[in-house]
Amino acid sequence: MPKYTASFLGRDCPGVVATIGHILEEAGCNIEEVTQTILSGEFAAIFVVAAPLADADALRARFCAGLAQAQVDLSVLVRPAIEGQWGVGLHYEPFVVTADGADRPGLIASMSRVFARHGVNIESLKAILGEGGAHHALFAFEVMVPDSVDLGRLRRELACEAQNHGLRVSVQHRDIFEAVHRVNSF
Numbered sequence: 001m002p003k004y005t006a007s008f009l010g011r012d013c014p015g016v017v018a019t020i021g022h023i024l025e026e027a028g029c030n031i032e033e034v035t036q037t038i039l040s041g042e043f044a045a046i047f048v049v050a051a052p053l054a055d056a057d058a059l060r061a062r063f064c065a066g067l068a069q070a071q072v073d074l075s076v077l078v079r080p081a082i083e084g085q086w087g088v089g090l091h092y093e094p095f096v097v098t099a100d101g102a103d104r105p106g107l108i109a110s111m112s113r114v115f116a117r118h119g120v121n122i123e124s125l126k127a128i129l130g131e132g133g134a135h136h137a138l139f140a141f142e143v144m145v146p147d148s149v150d151l152g153r154l155r156r157e158l159a160c161e162a163q164n165h166g167l168r169v170s171v172q173h174r175d176i177f178e179a180v181h182r183v184n185s186f
Contacts, residue, residue, distance in 0.1 A: 001050040003032065003081035004059060010074035012043035020045065020074075023066035027059065028052045043074065048081050056080060092121075092144040094174035097158065101167035103129055103137035110165060111139065114157050118149050142174070 008020060017036065024031060029049040036045035053059045060078040067074050099111055108127065115122055124142035131138065145151065155171050162169035172180070 001030070001052055002054050003048060003050050003083075004056055004078050005081045006047045006049055006059070006063065007077040008043065008045045008047075008063075008074045010043055010072070012038050012041055013072065016043050016072055016074070017045070019067065019070045019072050020047070020063075023063055023070075024049060026066065027062050090146050090148075092146045094123075095143050095145050095171055096174050096177040097141040097143060097169065097171050098139065099141075099158075099162050099167045099169045100136065100138040101162075101165065103135050104165070107137060107165055107167065108139060110161050111141070111158065114154070114161050115141070115143060117157075118145075118154050120145050120149065120154065 006024075021031075024047065029051045031047055031049055033048040034045065036043070038044075051059055053062070056078045060076055063076045063078065067076070097111075099107070108125070112122060121144045122141055123144055124140075126140045128138045128140075130136060145154065158169050158171060
């Protein structure tokens, strides 16, 4: 069966995942991967599905019809799934980079430019605003760093960029980050 990436975006409400799941089931799709989140009341999900329909437009029309019938207001994008992932054949290590400080425009752009210059892929990004004060920002980047990258140089450039914007930055291997932040039960 052909594989597709189906993206859904719109106003969150209880049952939205159940509705999408039902529509996918009715269309004969098998869910192979999924990620979903809520951001400021907006629902966003990406599903990779194996589908019996060999036409992305027909599959999108089927999803839209099912959502309309269920009265769930979501935008839908369907396209053929990309085979393979970034970095196939490369060896890379997972890192968590956090940056925090006063919020202002351009922080994510400047930090992500450093990653791009080094060929580092951002796999996940979370921005949390206001928890450390009204104008405080915390960014957590989960990145994949190829072995060919000079980690010391990457750290120095991230620190310099962070300092230019009044941010504190931390770069930790994901295994260390998870060990440090693991909550042990007593």
